[in-house]
Amino acid sequence: MSSTIELPKLYEQAADFMPLLGTDYIEIYVSNALQAAYFYKAALGFSSFAYSGLSTGNTEKESYVVIQDKIRIVLTSPLKSGTAIGKHIDKHGDGVKTVALWVDDATKSYEEAMKRGGRSFMEPTVLEDASGKVVQSGIYTYGETVHMFIERKAYSGVFLPGFEKWESHFNPPSVGLKYVDHMVGNVELGAMNTWVKFYEEVMGFTQIISFDDKDISTEYTALMSKVMSNGNGRIKFPINEPADGKKKSQIEEYLDFYEGPGVQHIAVATDNIIETVTELTNRGIQFLRVPTTYYDTLTDRVGEIDEDIEPLKELGILVDRDDEGYLLQIFTKPIEPRPTLFFEIIQRKGATSFGQGNFKALFEAIEREQALRGTL
């Protein structure tokens, strides 16, 4: 099967038993939340938003919440040994624990998911403080990753009960990141269709795109990918599994180092990728590079685009086109010691796809990095 894109019709087919309003937050378990928050602010352009820890009466864990436009990232570390968070970090390294979804009714979302075979992470729980109440519930997805359902219509506080506003004099300017475009999960060989079924049956998502190993492969390795979307198209979760190759694929490398399935990358959108990537580069973020020959035939492949080719080439930004328009994208190197989680920066100019035309060039770039790490 090769890629097919007919989004509006497919979005309508997605079941609406679980209406999702958007991504509420992403929680990453890290070994040092204080220092991670500094990286997210200084290098990635986030601002201080909310805090929970010893000074708010939380003796178990410390969380810093950073924000950039609609993107909220919660960075959490344990305050003592032997905790579930500490074990998660020991096994996986720093990694995404929670992809929280904003819903109108967290109790109904949980019941619908459980009725359809979801695995419980947290029964509906009411959290209250002087600013009102939040209802939250959660189910497991692949590996130890969870989806929380967050109902906040009766809450006017800064983030969640238990958090206070994080006041800091250090808030470097935004780099122009706007919202989460999609989040990709890596699962084990043979498990992709299980998780496609999970998103279809338990969450009411629809598969909108698929690539197989003929679409995305190099001489050595390959991957297969299917993209799942919710009914209104705001939440998109591509799922990758490794395909057989002569050498270890980047997905296998991830699974080895993460010690199981998990979130591979978070794609965040900007309205001006040249400005955003220039600023991120100035702040020390390192991106994957494709050979400059990629740009020699760019216009032949994607047609006329608004941007000059020269800055794209200088920064290493990739371009791809589908029936509806084009997109610009670039991938950071992993942002922790293990070659696991990374970010994608994406600007959509009409295109609703995921840059499959770039996968081969990228795949080769990732393999060069793997070879340098000695893990190919």
Ligand code: FE2
């Ligand atoms: Fe992506």
